[in-house]
Every structure is written in structure tokens, then in C-alpha cells.
Amino acid sequence: MRQWWLLAVVAASVTACEREPRIIDAPPPGISYRYKDDITDARQRAEQYCQQYGKRAHLQSINQSGTDHIAVYDCT
16 A cells, blocks of 8 residues: 555646746856946956856946945856
């Protein structure tokens, strides 16, 4: 009886997984850094982050947040 119950749970789990959305073409990873005046440190940190994916950091935008700036990078 115990094996029957386990089999039913596994079958229900597999069926549920098939209904969930799947990632087909994942976007490249990215990262954002907050900085005050000099973007150099943010650029270096973004490069280090993207290297773990075998990619290079590319600046996408700079946003203002109060007196700080936020540099947004994509790894491509």
C-alpha cells in the first residue's frame, strides 16, 4: 500500500511540472551598482560579475536615485 501512495505522489508531481512555463531563450544575466561620482568601481565590479558567465559587462543605462547614480549592466 505504501508503494502505491508513493507512486501516486510521483505521478502527480510529474504531471504538475509539465504545466509550468519553461524558459526557452533566457536573457543574459545583468547587474546594477549604486555609485556617487565615479563609475569606475561599478564598471570593474560589473566586469568581475559577468566574467563568471564567460561574458563582458555592457552599460545599459544610468539612473538617478537621490544623490546617487545606479549603473545598469548586461552581461553579453
